[in-house]
Amino acid sequence: MAVIPVALAGRAYEVVIEEGLLARLAEAAAPFLKRYGPQRPVPFVADTNTHRLFAGGIDAHLADHGLAAEWFVVEPGEDAKSWDVLERLCDWLLRLGVTRKDHVIALGGGVVGDLVGFACAVVKRGVGFVQVPTTLLAQVDSSVGGKTAINTRAGKNLIGAFHQPSLVVIDPLVLKTLPDREMRAGYAEVLKYGLLGDAAFFAWLEANGTQVLARAPAALEHAIATSIAMKARIVAEDERETLDRRALLNLGHTFGHALEAETGFSDRLLHGEAVALGMALAARYSARRAEITLADAERVTAAIAAAGLPVSLAALGLACDGAALVAHMRHDKKAEGTTLPFLLLRALGEAYVARDVDLADIACFLDAEMAG
Numbered sequence: 001m002a003v004i005p006v007a008l009a010g011r012a013y014e015v016v017i018e019e020g021l022l023a024r025l026a027e028a029a030a031p032f033l034k035r036y037g038p039q040r041p042v043p044f045v046a047d048t049n050t051h052r053l054f055a056g057g058i059d060a061h062l063a064d065h066g067l068a069a070e071w072f073v074v075e076p077g078e079d080a081k082s083w084d085v086l087e088r089l090c091d092w093l094l095r096l097g098v099t100r101k102d103h104v105i106a107l108g109g110g111v112v113g114d115l116v117g118f119a120c121a122v123v124k125r126g127v128g129f130v131q132v133p134t135t136l137l138a139q140v141d142s143s144v145g146g147k148t149a150i151n152t153r154a155g156k157n158l159i160g161a162f163h164q165p166s167l168v169v170i171d172p173l174v175l176k177t178l179p180d181r182e183m184r185a186g187y188a189e190v191l192k193y194g195l196l197g198d199a200a201f202f203a204w205l206e207a208n209g210t211q212v213l214a215r216a217p218a219a220l221e222h223a224i225a226t227s228i229a230m231k232a233r234i235v236a237e238d239e240r241e242t243l244d245r246r247a248l249l250n251l252g253h254t255f256g257h258a259l260e261a262e263t264g265f266s267d268r269l270l271h272g273e274a275v276a277l278g279m280a281l282a283a284r285y286s287a288r289r290a291e292i293t294l295a296d297a298e299r300v301t302a303a304i305a306a307a308g309l310p311v312s313l314a315a316l317g318l319a320c321d322g323a324a325l326v327a328h329m330r331h332d333k334k335a336e337g338t339t340l341p342f343l344l345l346r347a348l349g350e351a352y353v354a355r356d357v358d359l360a361d362i363a364c365f366l367d368a369e370m371a372g
């Protein structure tokens, strides 16, 4: 079992990673379930998919440990990160009588984790929660670090809080049932860690990415653990993203966010796919600024394409120009007045926050990319 500490003073917690952990959840999360029993069920939040796949096994397993689960089940997809679902979830938690000493279990992908984390941040000014992420994207990114949020008409993740989980339980075995497209989308975030801060990991992924995507146990666990170890380090250094450390985790996200907004945050482009294309664009833009070589930018593109992820803006066939994409970027919550910090590459394995990027030049660059 890999155990990765997230060293935050007063809020330190562990991320535990091992095949089969979900079937041993009562042991893995034992310190956080002590206040529950047959008459006081553990609050679990899932979506209809994770509920269908895992609730039966969890109910039986908890019963073996003298525990029971009470389920709150949401529809899959971003619509669950809404005021309406948040209100219903908070009411449900209050009806169950959760206290600040209790822990709620979030069993699902990023949507469930973000929703539960935010509900737990606000109910009684802070209830504990345990993340049990069931997508690769949630395992390597959103379940760790305490960013929680819902979406509103004004945009995604604009209402939220930093609220760290008490434990993150990662069972790579749950990825067996994850659709391949979602697996690839999560893999984009894995590649991100190599690109932003670990050239040796990037090279390892170039050689072993196929194994990771095929869910080969050793390769998958190594990829997840290496990704989380980097995220844990960065979060411990810059929990609230004020020091240009945590911002590095947004590599590919500024371009990606604009693409997601232009495609209506729809299945046309999943978040991880938008990040993948965004990282290819960030690499090519870094080459345009002569910060990395064209050969390095091509290496980034090749690694992303090898995973079956999108690398070409032209192939996306957007009915807009570069200026329209830049307009989406201006609504990004990272926008600072009229400028925007961009995550660019100084080398493969070394990202940095560029604050001198001319948005008109970005629009020209995107026009050229769209022309193919």
Ligand code: GLY
Residues within 6 Å of the ligand: 141, 142, 144, 145, 147, 246, 249, 250
């Ligand atoms: N997903 C980026 C972060 O957690 O900061």
